Amino acid sequence: MNDQTLFSIFFSALVVNNFTLALFLGLCPFMGVSARVETALRMGFANIFVLVLTSLAAWFLNTYILETAPYLRIISFIIVIASLVQIVETAIKKLSPALFRQLGIFLPLITTNCAILGLAIFQTNRGYGFLQGLTFAIGAGLGLTLALVLMASIRESVEFSDVPGIAKGTGLVLIIAGTLSMAFMGFAGLL
Amino acid sequence: MRTTTAQQDFIRGIWKENPVLIQMLGLCPALAVTNSVANALAMSGATFFVMSCSSVLISTCKRFIPHEVRISAYILVIATFVTLADMLLQAYAPAQHKELGAFIALIVVNCMILGRQESFSSKNTVFRSLLDAFGTGIGFTIALVMMGGFREILGTGSFLGFPLFGPNFEPWVIMVLPAGGFLTLGFILLALGAFEQHKKDKAPRKQVQTVEASS
């Protein structure tokens, strides 16, 4: 069991060790999707949902099944994640076709989102218990959403600026990300 | 059947279609573990191993993998080799394994590997797939070592642990922090973009000259 308090886990995942800006997880949606705030918010919340489910599944697997075969961890995690995303996608499709259309291509993307598998691995390595894992997932998800929304709103403003041709696209996004990451470093002393 | 030559299959992954710098795949490891050249090499090595083995295996078995479950099958194969790489690294290079930490497992979701299986290995011979994997792997290594070198030299004043500058060198610490990763890749892409732009600006003039010369 890890000695960290729930508050420090939550706060750390949210800003101090922000999943995207400090741990480099969840970069695929960050680069590609983050051009509009609304889209970013939806992507973020979809991720939070999957992250929480993954945390539960990982805790369950770790506690009951993987004790005897720790080397099967990576395979079982990725299979569970892929299945979870598939189930979530099918469920949303049936329950709310409107939401499904809005989320569109984002859902399958979540499977290859490093943040999901990353959460499962970090949770295992740090030995988080049930509640700790959940807090971690919520904090990480909110942190991811925060980074996505910040990037989206900055890009919305940048669209009206005069950016040199060569910088348009990913180069600019990365430099903005670097600046955001530096800004977030300011949170480091808080805990 | 592809109409490219074996040589082309090998060469294009190295620079022209470099997975990190041109295709923007595999960014998570490219930014996370390039805070030193040693880490960059270790990650490249592990990824190279996983990608080569996966490409060969999937190309060998491509006829047995039904289309509907192919993505799951690819992920299963890749995850297996990642697990193997993780275990082998932990046994034979424990210091590097500790540095890379969770990111070894994250090789599984490296879009680059899955992309190669989907677009190449599942449709080509074993030999070509191996060449493709090697080329892409070398391209990945080049990109990572470039970033790792940049960040380590500026951030700690050393290369592979060997100090390059005297004791008066004030290391630019931000380079080995996450922000430095973003900035380094951003600036490399800017430089590449500028280079491409420069080439484009020169090209039309060359063509006009040739036409004039031949008329």
Place this chain on the structure above:
Amino acid sequence: MSQDNNSNGNRIDVDIQVENSDTAAAQDAPAPEEVSTFRLVATLAVAGVLAGLLIVLVNLHTKPIIDKYKAEQLQLAVYEVLPGVERYDTYYLVNDTLSLALPAGAKESEFKRVYVGRNSEGQATGVAISRGESGFQDVIMVIFGYDPIGGTLSGMKILDSKETPGLGDKIFKDMNFVDQFFKGPETPLLGVKTGAGKGQPNEIDMITGATISSKAVIGIINHALEEWKPILDKGIPEAPAVAESAEVAQ
């Protein structure tokens, strides 16, 4: 698959959407025949079994190497923070008492433990305790040696740290800082800014520019002692008969 310069998200999206919907006609795969569910499941099952076998084989080979390395690292760390001990025994915290043995069927990882160092006569001369807490960047793992009779420290080693290179990582790179823990400071420790100390026996000079990391290390040791002192004060069990004792100095 076209190699265009879109964000990779679009590429993978196309892959998976093609898999989910049944428009396989667009692919250059052989004519889409009805593949039985049995074949689909069987393929994955066979693949899974083969994968499992391969992993188990490699694991059999690597596990002993990995375990040996971990044990060596722990041994090195304990001997470093307990200078002068001949050997050490691992005691687990079972029902608020120190016990060499775990309850039947219990998982070792669930129990807190300390390492009791013994001299050649089998007397307990120091206890090594490890603990991890948040530093500036991430969790710092510390192991330190404690003399329960004198209430002083015999040494400290950072087991794991992801602190800022060039600043926070001085907690293990700056020997002036580390050596202080080997000079028998009294507990509980008090961190002071370099030069501002009053010369008290429990003062530790913190690293300029890495105050938070230094404070974290000091805090970890103090918190660990708050937790363990009541238990250690109850007395450390006598050395077990030679046949039972665990680690021997090599």
